[in-house]
Amino acid sequence: MDTSNVHDQMKSAGYGSLAAAAAPDQPIEEGLCLRTGPWTAEEDSILIDYVNLHGEGRWNSLARHAGLKRTGKGCRLRWLNYLRPSVRRGNITLQEQLIILRLHxxxxxxxxxxxxxxxxxxxxxxxxxxxxxxxxxxxxxxxxVNSKQFQDAMRYVWIPRLIERIGGLPESLPDQPRTCTTTTSEFEYWVDTNFVPKTSASTSSDSYDQVQACSIPTDRTSSGDEFMTYPCSGQYGSENGSGYSQNGINSDIHDFEQIDYCSTGGDTSVENMWNEENIWFLQQQLSDG
DNA sequence: AACCCTCACAACCGCAGCACC
DNA sequence: GGGTGCTGCGGTTGTGAGGGT
Incomplete structure (x- = not known):
């Protein structure tokens, strides 16, 4: 969907107004009314110009000094979710869906x-x-969505199926895996090695933050880890090893080394994993036990 | 054509954490 | 230590588009 269209349409529909009262956590100067609703092109332009000149942060003062009748929070949200140059628009690709499922x-x-x-x-x-x-x-x-049933469904059915859809299956596997040890997460292959998370993980006390850039945490042994448990060089499937291969699907992780997770183009998103076929397949799997 | 429903998305809200005084 | 303000996060809501009937 073209979000700019949505935006324009909302504007033309007259959505948005001047709020008579500020948000509780956002005191306003006397006599100043704050706008709510969709941003106008003019507001966007003001915000972009101001951020380009002065940088991000200090959103409340930014809103005041830029002359925007918006809350600091509103300016921050608009910038981060929409105006920031690095914001990527368009459908969530299959690769991105895969990452989301696994990280979630x-x-x-x-x-x-x-x-x-x-x-x-x-x-x-x-x-x-x-x-x-x-x-x-x-x-x-x-x-x-948080039940074990659904988690297993994603783990054993949807994710392998999604992997299949992403890359298809090569005629043959690479002669030598790039690396494949029990101490290295397969997920490291899944993430473009040029990618560095945008935020500083070092400031967080979260143990999951203690990871190297470009890799996904690998603490498989932690108690709550039900994440990366697929055999590294085997096939995806259920615990008994038959699992997915019974459907003729060989989903070796290394099949996907060449996926470009940082691509800004491509359109694999057209085909969504959540289609009738997959629903039917999953229901069969679940009913089979 | 009109209505209804679902989807996708932007925007808003409340809260928690942090920094500063 | 307490108060205040700011920032960031996750949950929720409101809106138009689009498809079906």
Whole structure:
């Protein structure tokens, strides 16, 4: 969807107004009314110019000095989610869907953290994706998105299936895996090695933040880790080893070394994993036990 | 054509954490 | 230590588009 169209349409529809009162945490100067609703092109321009001149941060003073009748929070949100040059628009690609699913299984609703591994994507966008697509499917399957049933569904069915859709299957596997040790996360292959998360992880006390840039945490042994448990050189599938291969699908992780997760182009997003075929397949798997 | 429903998205809200005084 | 203000995060809401009937 072209979000700019949405924006323009909202504007033309007259959405937005001057708020009579400021947000509780956002005191306003006497006599100043704050605008709410969609941003106008003029406001966008003012904000862009101001940030380009003075940089990000200090959003409240920015809003005042730039002459924007917006809250500091509003300016920050508009900049981060929409105006920032690095913001990437367009559909969530299959590769990105895969990353989201896997990181969410690891971190839950920590959208900003997940967004760090998706260049150009905002936490808001990822959150919207999760709510509109994933939660909807959990609802269709009549199970909670956080239930073990749904987690297993993603782990053993959707993710391998998504992998299959992303790359297809090569005629032959590489002669030698790049590396494949028990101490290296397969996920390191999945993330473009040129990518560095945009935020500083070193300032966080979260143990999951103690990771090298360009890699996904690898502490498989931690108690809550149900994340990277696929055999490194084997096939994806259920615990008994038959799993997915019974469907003729060989999903060796190294098949996907060449996926470009930082690509700003491409259009693999057209085909979404959440289609009728996959729903049917998953329901079969679940009913089979 | 009109209505209804779902989807996708931007924007808003409340809260927690942090820094500063 | 307490108060205040700012920032960032996650949850939620409101809106138009688009498809189906």
């Amino acid at each position: 299984s690891r971190w839950g609703n920590r959208w900003s953290k997940i967004a760090e591994y998706l260049p150009g994507r905002t936490d808001n966008e990822i959150k919207n994706y999760w709510r509109t697509r994933v939660q909807k499917q959990a609802k269709q399957l009549k199970c909670d």
